[in-house]
Amino acid sequence: MNLGSRPYGPLFRLFHLLLLIPLLFAGPALAQAKPEKLILALGDSLTAGYQLKPGESFPAQLEAALRAQGVAAKVHNAGVSGDTTAQGRARLPWVLNSLKQKPDLAIVALGANDMLRGQPPAQARANLDAILTELNKRGIPVVLAGMLAAPNMGPVYGKEFNALYPALAKKHGATLYPFFTQGVTANPKLLLADGMHPNKQGVALMVKNITPTVQKALPK
Secondary structure, eight states, rough: OOOOOOOHHHHHHHHHHHHHHHHHHHHHHHOOOOEEEEEEEEEEEHHHTTTTTTSHHHHHHHHHHHHHTTOOEEEEEEEOOOOHHHHHHEEEEHHHSSSOOSSEEEEOOOHHHHHHTTOOOHHHHHHHHHHHHHHTTTTOEEEEEEOOOOOOGGGGHHHHHHHHHHHHHHHHTOOOOOOTTTTTOOGGBBBBBTTBEEEEEHHHHHHHHHHHHHHHOOOO
């Protein structure tokens, strides 16, 4: 039975038009959607998430915190437990070349193991200098997360070690975050049983403290 096209043609055209309306409005919105930003977190066990579940590490919690505040960001975990500044320097080119896109920001959090092993501050300074130089060469902004020497290292060592982070941040135009584990160090409630590494709650405090600095340093 032929129903003909005259009664139904206009109705079908109207139906198709109604289907297209959401797409017409969605087009500009999709075009204006902000691309996801990539943040590289280069560090040691404090970054890697030593003895923590994957979702409890510093990069994972920082990514969640940024997304909760409307910042579409992916934080790449490039932390390796036990790394010194020399080891971080050695693997930086490989890390950067392995990424699918250039990071919008790098957080460099190295030096704690140099200090704990009593290595010369000048050595850590030279390695961090090289890391920042490489990141600058690639046009990647940096948040330099500093570390403070333990009191048992002595006042002479502490003075030299503590001064290297502000000096390097100034030299390279990096954003300085003075103390990566601010509020966590020496607080048993925020540390693992070893008394050195942050637990999940300790990392949460580290993330809460550093997030405003990271947001400000991210290119708009």
